[in-house]
Amino acid sequence: MTVIDAVSVQRRWSMLGCSLLAALTTTCVVSGVAYLIPALHADAGLTLTEASTLAAIPTVGLMVAIIGWGMLLDRYGERRILTISLSISLAGASAAAAAAFAGASYLVLGACLLIGGVGSGAANGASGRIVVGWFPADQRGTAMGIRQMAQPLGIAVCALTMPATAAAHGIGAALAIPAVVTAAGLIAVLIGVVDPPRHPTRVVDSHAPAPKRNPYRESSFLARVHTVSVLLVVPQSMLWTFVPTWLIVAHHWAPTTAGVLITVTQVIGALGRIVAGRWSDAWASRMRPVRLIAIGAAAAMAALAFADWIDSPWAPALMAVATVISVADNGLAFTAIAEYAGPEWSGRGLAVQNTGQYLATAVTTPVFGALIAAVGFPLTFAITALTPLLAAPLVPDDPPVVEEPVA
Template identity: 30%
Template structure:
């Protein structure tokens, strides 16, 4: 793919774009990524099982299974300013409505609506950064922007348990709604497309939407997209496994308080913020291509999960070191991964490529939390869940590392 060239006039505005895209991502993901931090409160106050908690976390990820594809197509046709801004606004309004929910079913329904708006945040912010930064800085910029997701989750892990403990779990929905509202206002107010951005792409006369969609879906057959999907599904499973199980696991197995367990989830999310920036910056300079950092993340995650299963965790320090490691690689992988996705498609198809890859990830995002919950409830142990995540990642590592040897350079359109 040819490098994006930003004109000298206004070129410094790309850093403003990076800042607001990161802020919008953190705002939209604040509650969605942080709901695991209040899982113990929801479990206690609503008398829920671990499987029900997992399903609750999956609810906000249900619509993006299709919504990411729709959002990706919208981003290729309309300004990111309005697609992302309106989507984040919908997240805000839905979460504010969630504070009025009276029970588990109503919470599920409202979180499904949250997912509709949340679908625009990931591909929209990624395309914004991809348009403003050329290849020499794209990974670093994408890493900073993608750090917004664990940053939002980290802030939520620090704030939401306190609010839930002091004022009830409903207050955490209000906080999430207000944060998302601020993100929507900032993005709509400050985002502008670069002067060299490709104009919106209308459907060509004589070309049906159906045939155009079929043409785009042929990207699935590309070897680079195959690696993207396998690695993405395995690593997103680990990421959500950490979010769903960490607080409960540390509370039950390491005999830590709910507050301390939530604080360690915050530590893991902070590790993810650092990982997304550091690993993505490395991918800009990695002579073996952007995919090598992804392979390193898979290897590191397998090692961390093995320690989690095999080593008794009765020390807060040991728990902190382990969750930091898992956070750095288990969340940090997304920086180089999404840069790899952005460079795997031609400029006019970047939005759809991002939406396609992320929508495949959504299958795991939806399925993994309740599956892990069911395994815990059925076996009364966290070991099967952690072992499943390690096995999935090992299979993906073996399958994609072999393919990457045949394409060690960065993908081109």
């Protein structure tokens, strides 16, 4: 009997649910402020560039700390580090809401958001380790697809609640929502997460790293996956950040109506990640689906740009299609990295993955804000379509994988 078999199926899936909720807190803390850009722009008097920069601050905090969190996860395990990480994130998110309620300066608000971002960095890497540690290889794509629902579901929660709450009760009340979600995630970790064994399985292939060796020196596989993921996150983060402004400011939708459309789109995107994971399990491949997703994302963003340029009524539907496609690849890349890196390096490997993606988000968010102000949404959508087009030929082949259970 393997160590994976020693854990009941019910416990395994309950831990996956707890890790999903923990990862959802990261999305709410880091990405939630983007859904206040219309309120910050229209009500608080910030320019679109200034509001976009404020929305990027939690991402900066996450980015500077996430590799450190990954190293701590590799050394001390998931449960302990998740508890510390989410506690810091909760403190920052709560302080941000309190600062907004008190009418503090945006410098103070930004500092609180930065703390929240710094504290939120462990959840993605930890939950990735839980999937690879507790699930056999032929279920990991599906399990990681479920875990990766955290991002679109977190966006859905923020889109459905934060703009309407800001309009009705102010920015402080809206910022309290990520704090509440983070408190729930912390409770889930304390109740349900158990550290996976350090060596549940060993991946053996012609390129695989030996235990405790640096997998980045073995081949270019991880570096190429990181590069592809950075390119593919650009349309994803652009749509998540600016679609509310596109609908509310540019197309004069009511915040509630826009929130409902975004929520429905994100829920479909979350389910799409499960489908992509199951697809990768059936194909026994993580990278071939990623290549097709990249091509689809480029085509969808180009179609959205054209539809918006001619003011087509189909533009919102094409936005939904582009959003669903653009979020489908994340779980596949996470699974491939965790499998290839192994238990001694998966925390750092996933941290590098997240650092690259969040760095791309932090850099491009104010750039896209300025670009939208200068040339409008259609051309910005068209420019965004270039990054998945560049990603498609860079997708590496899958390394051959053989599972060797350890009793």
